[in-house]
Amino acid sequence: MQICPHCSKENPDTEAYCYACGHILPAALPGLTDSTTKLADVYESLEPQRRWGTAYFDRKSRLQLAFRDSGESLNLEIAQSLVLGRFHREPGVEQPDVDLTPYDALEKGVSRRHLMVSREHDTVVVMDLGSANSTYLNGQRLLPSEPRILRDNDELRLGRLVVRVTFV
Ligand SMILES: [Zn+2]
Numbered sequence: 001m002q003i004c005p006h007c008s009k010e011n012p013d014t015e016a017y018c019y020a021c022g023h024i025l026p027a028a029l030p031g032l033t034d035s036t037t038k039l040a041d042v043y044e045s046l047e048p049q050r051r052w053g054t055a056y057f058d059r060k061s062r063l064q065l066a067f068r069d070s071g072e073s074l075n076l077e078i079a080q081s082l083v084l085g086r087f088h089r090e091p092g093v094e095q096p097d098v099d100l101t102p103y104d105a106l107e108k109g110v111s112r113r114h115l116m117v118s119r120e121h122d123t124v125v126v127m128d129l130g131s132a133n134s135t136y137l138n139g140q141r142l143l144p145s146e147p148r149i150l151r152d153n154d155e156l157r158l159g160r161l162v163v164r165v166t167f168v
Contacts, residue, residue: 004020051122069104069162125148
């Protein structure tokens with residue numbers, strides 16, 4: 001096991017990037033045999049692209065959502081955080097920032113407030129908001145309120161709505 005220097009989660013020794021936050025792991029850093037080198041200094045010296053790998057989300061990057069079934073796509077600017085869901089008439093429930101109704105959200109079981117997408121450092125994290133039909137990241141079900149790192153070319157599924165995510 002190796003410990004992520006960024007979020008302190010345990011990762012298998014063979015992994016290069018942390019499953020939880022996307023940060024590069026000690027195993028991916030050659031030349032750390034010199035015990036006088038401080039790990040923190042090595043990390044600091046890395047370019048952000050190297051530090052975050054395929055999770056690196058540039059300040060100018062946008063998130064492209066490609067909807068598998070309709071073939072349509074949507075480009076999102078992530079300033080801080082966005083809630084994906086469906087516009088609705090429910091009193092007392094806040095509207096989502098992004099309405100997925102045009103992509104068959106209702107038929108595919110997307111909740112009114114389904115998923116939050118947030119920028120964190122040079123990465124993007126997703127968090128299920130307790131949706132009725134769950135969110136899946138590359139086939140794995142997300143626990144409600146558990147943030148997970150997003151990588152370029154990941155597959156997200158909101159209920160039965162399948163979306164390919166790319167950083168553009
Ligand atoms: Zn981590």
